[in-house]
Each structure stands twice: as structure tokens, then as C-alpha cells.
Amino acid sequence: MKTHTLVGLFKNNGIRLLAAGTLLVSLSNVSSAQNAPRGASLSKAEASRASAAEQNKYTFIMFWKDQDTTTKSMWSTLQQNLSDKNTASVVAVNTGDPQERKIIEQYGVSRAPMPLTLAVAPNGAVTGSYVKQINADYIQQAFVSPAKSQCMLNLQSRRMVLLCVSPSGQAGVPKGVQNFKSIPCYKNAVEVINVSQSEPAERDFLNELRVPASQNSAVVFMAPPGVMVGKYNSSVSSQQLIAELKKAGKSCGVEGCKHCK
Known part of the structure; x- marks a missing residue:
């Protein structure tokens, strides 16, 4: 049986299923971090992600460097589409913030084009990756089924x-x-x-x-x-x-x- 890649299957999520390139270089560490014991020292973004996971919610993490028009537009779109929903939390991370160094390193985004939004499922799988542009359709496509998120997490974890x-x-x-x-x-x-x-x-x-x-x-x-x-x-x-x-x-x-x- 001829094998083929799964790129087409996940292309609508703005991300390949796998952890290739500069992004998503250590997803096994990311998933472990979400299960950090209570009382552990967590940054604002880490705490938001952990809290959302406990409530079976997604976390949309917007990494940014400059407060330019593109960054403001992406943040506004996330707020407009997710602020009134009970399915996700939204958090912004300045890549120059030393307190967020751990989560920046975990996702390997320090050299990525900015702004960048990652959609993280409750189990830790990254189900969407959006550079500079995001819209309501992209946001909706980031919400995947439980089985799909399990498959993505395992493949991302090699x-x-x-x-x-x-x-x-x-x-x-x-x-x-x-x-x-x-x-x-x-x-x-x-x-x-x-x-x-x-x-x-x-x-x-x-x-x-x-x-x-x-x-x-x-x-x-x-x-x-x-x-x-x-x-x-x-x-x-x-x-x-x-x-x-x-x-x-x-x-x-x-x-x-x-x-x-």
C-alpha cells in the first residue's frame, strides 16, 4: 500500500500534523508542563493554559514582539471571536518578556515571524498555527475532535x-x-x-x-x-x-x- 503524508488532512489548521521546523520543537515538554503540580511557579501564560486545560478549554496564545498594526489586528480578531465563548481562553505573550521565557522556549517561537497565534487543545496538542493573519474561520477550524487532538499530540510528540x-x-x-x-x-x-x-x-x-x-x-x-x-x-x-x-x-x-x- 502506498504511503502518503497527512499534510492535506491538517492544512486547514494552519499547521502540519508534525513538529517540524522552528515551531513546536518540544511538544512533549509542553504537555508535561500543562500537568505541572499545583503550587508550581507558573508564568501568566502558563497559568492561563493550565487553567483552561483543567476546564477542558482551548488556549489561544498570541506571541508578539511589536505593537504594530498587524499585532493589534490579530489580537482584536481573537478578542472578537473568543471573548464571549466558554470554549477557550486567550493570552498574549511578549517574546521579550523574561517571565515568559519558558513557554517561548517550549514552543520554539523565538525566531518565528510575529505575531504568531498557536491554538492549544486541552490535552496539549497544537491544533492551529497562524502567522500574522487570523480570521473567524481559522479560529473555528482550530477546534478539533477529541480523537483528532489525541492523534495530533502523539505525532507532534514523535x-x-x-x-x-x-x-x-x-x-x-x-x-x-x-x-x-x-x-x-x-x-x-x-x-x-x-x-x-x-x-x-x-x-x-x-x-x-x-x-x-x-x-x-x-x-x-x-x-x-x-x-x-x-x-x-x-x-x-x-x-x-x-x-x-x-x-x-x-x-x-x-x-x-x-x-x-
């Missing part, structure tokens, strides 16, 4: 994903997926995510993945930095998954997997 799509009212992980996950050199480099066809919130995501509602079950295999390894039915074997992964090239894109046999 982990493979096996998305197991089950029929309505059923659950379970196919035997081949279980066997693949049990292989020592893969078990810590792959996340198994379950999603049901009966979840209305996931229908758009499954459509993007081209998993039709008529298909009873499916296994969607994804690897960083943004490779769709393949789609299979529930009878897929671990040997088949390994073979397809190796055909994808450069093993799984995760350090250590290149040594798997």
Missing part, C-alpha cells in the same frame, strides 16, 4: 498512532494491533487510540481519514512526522503492520524504531 475505529456500540483493540503494541521496541513508541463510529463529534475526522460510515471497523496507522502508513480492516496482523511501516521508509520516524527487526 509517537506513532494506531487509530482503531470500531462499529457503533462496540469497542476493543484488534489482535494484530495488540501484538504490534507488545513488541518491546515498538510498545513505547506507539499509541493505540479507540474511536467509535457512533460518535457524532468524530464523523468529520473519520471522513477526513476516508473511513466511511459504512465501514464496520478499520485500523488507521500514522507515523511522525506526518505519514499515513495505511488503512486496514480489523484482521490486520502485526507482521503486516511491521512490513507496511518499513515500506514507509526511515522506519517509524521515532528514535529507536530503526533498530526493530
Whole structure:
């Protein structure tokens, strides 16, 4: 099966699924920071992000350097579209503020064009990245389904994903997926995510993945930095998954997997 990238799937989010380039260089650290213990010393932006995550809200972080027209316009758009919603918080971060150095380094934005807004899901996944311009449509597209945000977070954290799509009212992980996950050199480099066809919130995501509602079950295999390894039915074997992964090239894109046999 020919592999392809997931760029098209996530292009509407203003960001590729993966943590490539100067942005998003340490998302695993970002997600850990969101789970910092109470009482930990947090900056204003970190505290806003942590509070939003606790309330299952998104955080839109606008990084800026100069208070120019572009910066003011982006901030105004964020305020107009999010200030009266209970789904997200908005915070501005001056990249010259030493108190916000940690969050600036975590997202790797110190050399990025400004202003830059990142949309961060409650689980820590960056679901949107917008440079200099943002509008209501972009903001709305940053809100993704729970399964999609889980996939994005794992791929951004350099982990493979096996998305197991089950029929309505059923659950379970196919035997081949279980066997693949049990292989020592893969078990810590792959996340198994379950999603049901009966979840209305996931229908758009499954459509993007081209998993039709008529298909009873499916296994969607994804690897960083943004490779769709393949789609299979529930009878897929671990040997088949390994073979397809190796055909994808450069093993799984995760350090250590290149040594798997």
C-alpha cells in the first residue's frame, strides 16, 4: 500500500500534523508542563493554559514582539471571536518578556515571524498555527475532535498512532494491533487510540481519514512526522503492520524504531 503524508488532512489548521521546523520543537515538554503540580511557579501564560486545560478549554496564545498594526489586528480578531465563548481562553505573550521565557522556549517561537497565534487543545496538542493573519474561520477550524487532538499530540510528540475505529456500540483493540503494541521496541513508541463510529463529534475526522460510515471497523496507522502508513480492516496482523511501516521508509520516524527487526 502506498504511503502518503497527512499534510492535506491538517492544512486547514494552519499547521502540519508534525513538529517540524522552528515551531513546536518540544511538544512533549509542553504537555508535561500543562500537568505541572499545583503550587508550581507558573508564568501568566502558563497559568492561563493550565487553567483552561483543567476546564477542558482551548488556549489561544498570541506571541508578539511589536505593537504594530498587524499585532493589534490579530489580537482584536481573537478578542472578537473568543471573548464571549466558554470554549477557550486567550493570552498574549511578549517574546521579550523574561517571565515568559519558558513557554517561548517550549514552543520554539523565538525566531518565528510575529505575531504568531498557536491554538492549544486541552490535552496539549497544537491544533492551529497562524502567522500574522487570523480570521473567524481559522479560529473555528482550530477546534478539533477529541480523537483528532489525541492523534495530533502523539505525532507532534514523535509517537506513532494506531487509530482503531470500531462499529457503533462496540469497542476493543484488534489482535494484530495488540501484538504490534507488545513488541518491546515498538510498545513505547506507539499509541493505540479507540474511536467509535457512533460518535457524532468524530464523523468529520473519520471522513477526513476516508473511513466511511459504512465501514464496520478499520485500523488507521500514522507515523511522525506526518505519514499515513495505511488503512486496514480489523484482521490486520502485526507482521503486516511491521512490513507496511518499513515500506514507509526511515522506519517509524521515532528514535529507536530503526533498530526493530
